[in-house]
Amino acid sequence: MTKLTDLTMAAARDGLAKGDFTSVELTKDYLTAMEQGRELNSFIVETGDIALDMAASADEMIRAGKATAMTGIPVAVKDLFCTKNIHSCSASHILNGFKPRYESTVTANLWQDGAVMLGKTNMDEFAMGSSNETSYYGPVKNPWRATAADGRAETKDYVPGGSSGGSVTAVAAGLAAAATGTDTGGSIRQPAAFTGLVGLKPTYGRCSRWGMIAFASSLDQAGPITKTVRDAAIMMESMAGYDAKDSTSVDRTVPNYEHALTGDIRGMKIGIPREYRVDNMPEEIEKLWQQGIDWMKAAGAEIIDISLPHTKYALPTYYIVAPAEASSNLARYDGVKYGLRVEGDSLDGMYKNTRAEGFGHEVKRRILIGTYVLSAGYYDAYYLKAQKIRTLIARDFSKAYEQVDVILTPTAPSAAFAMGEKSDDPIAMYLNDVFTVPASLAGLPAISIPAGLSRDMMPLGLQLVGRAFDEETMLRAAHVLEHAAEFTAKPAIWWGEK
């Protein structure tokens, strides 16, 4: 018999509607799986009691005929979302003990629709990282392990990607039906690719940022991490929507995204940006990309070569803009209002000691970079220059979308790597986001779809980037790509056996 925790969200929804099982039963199975999966370190806090209460309410909603597509579905929430009276620390020590007295809009939307909260997931501290190794709560282990050349499974640990590493691990290991993530430069898409999942970052402004712990405000967006494109469509619809409390959230009707999954992309124009063929791209990534192009062509799409000339400048631009905004956003952590306080010999001394002890090394590095590029005498040379190049990058995309409907690229330049492999080299780590950052800088929707396995049997993803606020066309293409790829591989369970 299929385990309930193996079901997609859509299948669980149908089973709940038919009365095959209840949300309480489904939730209990996930809570058991979470307990068995603790060594993966994907959850910082488990909220089992709350989950069971919410599941019982969801069952009521279903019985009363008031169910939505999310009702009764157990989901994990990234620790970056404020959840009322529950640990919300963005995996940072500086927010030690913080329990907000309010609920983020995105999670409130999910609970309104009857979703069930399983707990808060681990992540890179303040979402700054691409491997989930910068968390104050320790690294997350990827449920996937490579297969060595002799065919034996490796026993070393791999990173799940980041920053939404706990969220993807929870879903990939069957500890949650789906999870919320946030994406600033690739933090939903790259970890989804590393764990064989679907990760969707919507257009900037689709989701309210109210109650999300800020990293870089002009880039941060919430989005779903799911097993399938259909699940992503369902969860996106629940999370999205205008919110007067976030002046950058956009007042546009949220479409029924599931209806966009028609399976028909005949005549759709798919752009292939030549600048994404970067130096030293592994052959298997190149091959997967070509395979994706062939699949889309076979489905009746028209393939068009395009140019996004400023692509190579996206990553260095990002590493000015994001740290600059972070240095400003993170100025609020001063030992006065919430979280950690470390005493000092003066008010300034208290600030400095608190921030020295509360922030991890990568976060400090980015605050220092951000402070430097914003400081007197350097603002024009760095920050203003970067914002101008950001205009050029966005312009490249606008021009491309005069010719094409969506753009197809690889999601990441490699499969998941071993833990510790890149933690000493920030730039090598930053390069993980080379294909995801441009769409972030331009505010465009993008999705990663599991598309194949590397030579050592680790998941690889392809990315589709859509026009602003046209998640529907992008999802339609993603759905077709998903079906062509027929990605059914699952990680062998090695955890929880002791």
Next chain:
Amino acid sequence: MSVDRKTVAKIADLARIAVGQDELDPLAGELNNILSWIEQLSEVNTDDVAPMTSVVEVDLPWRADKVTDGGYRDDILANAPAADHGFFTVPKVIEQDGI
């Protein structure tokens, strides 16, 4: 452009992060690695290019200038490391001399 230990100390002071003397040189090295990688942006011609101010084309919404929310003093203080009589408390910032 590159940073030396004096500059790192200055930035750290601006950012209100205590950095030990022994950390200054390693940090200068790390920051210089990143800054020299970022340096490639100088080759892009940005004459007559306006800096991006909003990533999506929207007008900021207007609302009536009215108080519509508030009154959360206790909620706001609930997470404070130190609070007293309905206020945040901080180390003394007024000099004792002359009192």
